[in-house]
Amino acid sequence: xxxxxxxxxxxxxxxxxxxxxxxxxxxxSATLKIALYPRIRAVLLFxxxxxxxxxxxxxxxxxxxxxxxxxxxxxxxPAANIGPGFCLVHSNxxxxxxxxxxxxxxICMHQVTVGDSGKGGGQPTIGEWVTASAGSKILxxxxxxxxxxxxxxxxxxADVPPKGVAVGSPARVVKIRE
Numbered sequence: 001x002x003x004x005x006x007x008x009x010x011x012x013x014x015x016x017x018x019x020x021x022x023x024x025x026x027x028x029s030a031t032l033k034i035a036l037y038p039r040i041r042a043v044l045l046f047x048x049x050x051x052x053x054x055x056x057x058x059x060x061x062x063x064x065x066x067x068x069x070x071x072x073x074x075x076x077x078p079a080a081n082i083g084p085g086f087c088l089v090h091s092n093x094x095x096x097x098x099x100x101x102x103x104x105x106x107i108c109m110h111q112v113t114v115g116d117s118g119k120g121g122g123q124p125t126i127g128e129w130v131t132a133s134a135g136s137k138i139l140x141x142x143x144x145x146x147x148x149x150x151x152x153x154x155x156x157x158a159d160v161p162p163k164g165v166a167v168g169s170p171a172r173v174v175k176i177r178e
Contacts, residue, residue: 010084103128
């Protein structure tokens, strides 16, 4: 249970920017944003659904998944493995599949899909500090390396190296960042 709360705290830190307002100001800001922003509640509820799923309480996990979809427009499968610091910048239209494995500090814009390509072969493994820009699709049993950036509306069907920038449909790596 303590690990769940630590992960949820890291998620909040990833979505609520500390603007140097002091500890009390940050706590007030974070509390208000949790109450008012569906995207933040979606991530926190995903963590609870994921914990239920791991404890073989699927019916509760799926009920929470349905609630997340209703309040935020994001379909986050409770079986997905997502590291701490998950930042759902905009939740509308986000889909993360049941076998996706995503590292810490994943930054996800709206209309992003992480899942099966429809041709078999599994679902993606995404490293840490990866940014998936608006409308991007990361599909199939591929690997996206740490600190990679996926461009807007890109369709990634092949591996992306660490620090790679992938753009286009189908996506190709156009740059390796320093």
